[in-house]
Amino acid sequence: MTLRQLNNLLYDCYSSETCYPKLKDEWTIENKTLGHCAVTSLIVNDYFGGKIAKCNVQGISHYFNIIDDKIIDLTKEQFWENEPDYDNYNLVSRNDIVDNENTKVRYEKLKNKLALLLIDYDVYKCSLCNDLVEKFPNDRTVYLGKNNDIVLIGEAPANNGWRKSHKLWTDVNGKILPSGVILQKLFDIIDRDIFETTFLESVKCYPLERKNLKTCSKNCKNIMLKQLELLNPKLIITLGEFPTRNLLNFKFNKFQDVVGKIYEVDGYKILPIYHPSPISPKSYKGNLPIFEKIKNEVI
Secondary structure (H helix, E strand, O other): OOHHHHHHHHHHHOOHHHOOHHHHHHOEOOEOOOOOHHHHHHHHHHHHOOEEEEEEEOOEEEEEEEEOOEEEOOOHHHHOOOOOOOOOOEEEOHHHHHOOHHHHHHHHHHHHHHHHHHHHHHHHHOOOOOOOEEOOOOOOOEEOOOEEEEEEEEOOOOOOOHHHHOOOOEOOOOOEOHHHHHHHHHHHHOOOOHHHEEEEEOOOOEEOOHHHHHHHHHHHHHHHHHHHHHHOOOEEEEEOHHHHHHHOOOOOOOHHHOOOOOEEEOOEEEEEEOOOOOOOOOOOOOOHHHHHHHOOOOO
């Protein structure tokens, strides 16, 4: 990975959540690097080594990197026309930076977001299902919510879904998908927003035929487990049969036998529900008692 590639990936990871607290209210998508100098310098150091340095810009501490005697500053654009004074700097250690608990937490969050994006490169390079799927080149396989205490796992990407629209539960024309409408009604019961809930799929590419779901689910399992390890959710909700079979460590005959029950597997709590597609007669009515039951019991 080059510095340019790392910069592009980090740009997709920056958010108000990983911004320096005192600048959080000023953070915007137009100025994504604002308040991210310290955590960015740590990540650059992770991948490229070198030294971390600190200078002052208008009385504010600003961190950057020195690699092979060259100044590397991936967040200098936050200052617009105020170029940092790189002639007056002090070297700082990683330990001094992460000694601040807030900085440490923000660094870990940003590092995990980056690791999730890097997994997508593994998906794109994977050839196990080449003849069975259509790939979504250089696109995300995880839609990150505001927090990861609940993670939804779907079966596989829809061909007109969020991978192409770039908005969860939304088609390429900007219309909320019927599955999203039903799922939000269910999430209203537990006072959650599906658009702020982390979502991933059991299958990482678009299967050309539904009959390939079983094979593709098995081929993608290790990648899905890597993603879950980074997300570390309190509760996993599986939407339908294939992601459920992929995660449960025992075989079951009928899907309805496991729906609505919580299983503990490898430290995760897994709750299978009927897929919210309107094609399924149980998409809403079958799931309704499940959400009423878990409202005060699980989360």
